[in-house]
Amino acid sequence: MNVNYRPITEDEFSNWRIAVRRGFNEQVHPDDITRLRNDRIEIDRLFGAFADGNNLVGTGGTDSYQLTVPGGAQIPAAGIAYIGTAATHLRRGILTGMMRTLLDQAIERKEPVATLWASQSGIYSRFGFGQATVAEGWSIKTANATFAHAPKVPGKTRFVSHDDALEIMPRVWETLRKNRTGFLDRSPSRWRYFFFDEERLRGGRSGMFHVVYEDNGIPEGYAAYRMKRLREEEFEVEMKVVEAVTSTPESHAAIWHFLLNVDLVQSVSAGNRPSSDALWWMLADPRQLKRTPSDGLWARVLDVETALAARTYESDGHITFEVIDNVVPAAAGIFRLTVSGGKATCERTSAQPEVTLGASELGSVYLGGTRLSHLARAGRAEEHVPGAIARFDWLFSTAIPPWCPHEF
Ligand SMILES: CC(C)(COP(=O)(O)OP(=O)(O)OC[C@H]1O[C@@H](n2cnc3c(N)ncnc32)[C@H](O)[C@@H]1OP(=O)(O)O)[C@@H](O)C(=O)NCCC(=O)NCCS
Incomplete structure (x- = not known):
């Protein structure tokens, strides 16, 4: 089979869009094709694999x-999708051919890092991607969601319209994006x-509510959520943040006091919460908050020198390490x-390395949320000098784990 990888035409x-959604076993509405074209994609970054001519x-x-990245620098990152x-x-x-393309x-565009969200977690390590953030799924019954601790709240929470939310939410996002590792920009x-x-x-579910x-x-915080009736003829609902x-x-x-105290809401669920979230520590009965950790953003370093020099580290120090990279040899x-x-x-x-790790492992530790020592215990990194992995951990790990609330 002869396969040609090339950019698609207008x-x-x-x-192309119909084919993308068919891959996820979905039909696509014509309006959504227009919406994607107008609001999201860059046409010169979309590719097709064409077999035997134009199939x-x-x-x-x-x-x-x-x-x-840690320290607050914002670096170009390819967000691989579709x-x-x-x-x-x-x-x-x-x-495999598409990923290469x-x-x-x-690399041509000098993006030091590529990122993605994976539909299945077994696919992308082989291409040098590593799990870089954790995304926790949450669910809690509101009857069990009393706070035992909380800071004093001087401000006010109010509902806003969808249009107003689209003006206010980006202001909160931008405040946080300046120093929260793992954030991506949103135009x-x-x-x-x-x-x-x-x-x-x-x-x-219902349309979106915004507070x-x-x-x-x-504005310092916001939430968007939907409701779903539990039973047709009754008012009880579950909330999906x-x-x-x-x-x-x-x-x-x-915001969390509000979300957990809306009348008639039996349970609240949320996806992609940060593992360092304070809610656990605020609840009178924390075990009631069911937390399911999963892989979040995956990262892949394409230019080791640029990516590593762009971030800050927890202390002064040094480490000499070898990266094994069979997919992008220029990054090895x-x-x-x-x-x-x-x-x-x-x-x-040309010095001897103190530590050897693969491209996927470098992707996992890059944003500071994964310790190399944990990967080494899984047989995914090798120490050549005693104490080198502890030093690597000390340099790379960040006090607050990275979080990427933007799924794409
Ligand atoms: C995932 C998907 C894109 C794989 O495409 P494919 O063309 O069959 O993949 P390839 O033939 O290039 O396989 C490359 C390697 O990945 C492995 N692989 C492919 N799909 C995999 C999966 N779902 N889980 C684990 N490994 C997988 C292959 O076994 C192969 O391994 P090898 O190199 O050791 O032989 C395809 O199954 C698909 O379209 N799935 C539905 C949509 C989807 O999930 N897209 C991903 C969105 S993030």
Whole structure:
């Protein structure tokens, strides 16, 4: 089978989108094709795998993002998405060829890191991606959700319209994005795209409700949520939090107190919560909060020197490490990271490595949320000098684990 990987044309976009959603066993509404074209995608970053001429058998594409790394720098990050292989052509290397194409474009565009959200967690390590953030699924029965502790809340929570929310939410997001590792930027059109609220996309739930928390008129937190009736003829509902983002402990306490105390709500669920969230520590009976950790954002370092020099580290120090990378050989080699006066440099070296790790493991530790020592205990890193992995941990780990609330 002869497969050609190439950018799609404007004329091919509709069929390409239909093929992407067919990969997820979904039919796509024509309006959503237009919406995606207008509000989200960059046409020159979308690719098709064409077999035997013009038969579209694979899809892939990239959204351009800015990723906040430890210390607050925002670096270009390829956001790989839209991946699918036609069910008629599975397991013949089409994803492998597509990934090669997408990574090549990211390297050409000098994006030091590629990122993605995985539909299945077993697929992407082989391409050098590592789990970089944790996304916790939460559920709690409101009857068991009393607070025992909370900071004093000086501000106020109020409902806002969908249109007002689209103006207020980005202000909170931008405050947080400056220093919260793992955040991605959202353009106004992407805000529109991800908060689109048409009935056919609600999965049987209500339209979105929006609340914001403000102190002295400054928005510090928000939540968007939907409701679902438990039984047709009764008022009891369950709440599904679409997104809750808060920039201060006070706004966090206010927003979660609100969400857990709406009348007639039996239970609240939320996806992609940060593992360091304070709610657990605020509840009178924390065990009632059911937490299910899962992989969040996956990261893949494409330019080791640039990516590692862009972030800060917990202390001054140095480490010499070898990266094994069979997918992007230009990102393989031995590197020396030196942190001095809080400033990092990362250079190739001919010195002996103190530690060896793979590209996927480097992706996992890059944002500071995974310890190399944990990976080493899983047989995923090797120490050549006693104490080197502890030093690596000490340098790379961050006090607050990264969190990426933007799923794409
Ligand atoms: C996941 C998917 C894209 C794989 O496409 P594919 O063209 O069959 O993949 P390839 O033939 O290139 O396989 C590459 C490797 O990944 C492995 N692999 C593929 N799908 C996998 C899966 N779901 N879980 C674990 N491994 C997988 C293959 O076994 C192969 O391994 P090998 O290199 O050791 O032989 C395809 O199954 C699909 O479209 N799934 C539905 C949509 C989807 O989940 N997309 C991903 C969105 S994040």
